[in-house]
Amino acid sequence: MTRIEAEVIETERLLLVPQRVEHAREVAVVLADPALYTFIGGEPATAEELATRYARMAAGPSDPAVSWCNWVIRLREGEEGDGQGRLAGTVQATISPAGPRDEPWVVADIAWVVGTSMQGRGIATEAARGLVRRLEQHPVRDIAAHVHPDHAASAAVARAVGLEPTDEWHDGEVRWLRRLLRPEAR
Structure with missing residues (x-):
């Protein structure tokens, strides 16, 4: 499997811009509300913590697959009088091989977070749809997300992009799944 790189994704109201270390300070401000972490755990990161994390992420995973x-x-x-290019949140995809060694496939685990002041405008749904459309252009068979069972807003985003809840749980969250390619279509 060849690594997939983040590229700019355009939607009707949004630009999804590949994350860089330089975004850390702005992201720290947008995601500073402790209420954002009610379902996902943790607490707001400082700009310095995000810069360190983003540098590590930019280096990429050690596994070339x-x-x-x-x-x-x-x-x-x-857009909506919010100035020029106001940052609203982040989206991500971890794309990796899955399945048995003799018939592997590719799965993309996606996640999204939108700052409290920007919620309720459909931004997370639009961003996730743009991300899923991009993933559909790659040989990805499954798209998954992990959603806390009490997080109705994230469940609505998952449902809007075609994911359905499964019986699988991980760290207190339900795994949602959308199968893009049938095994015989690979």
């Missing part, structure tokens, strides 16, 4: 694709979500210039 895995791709880490990370974006910041920006409103298009002047």
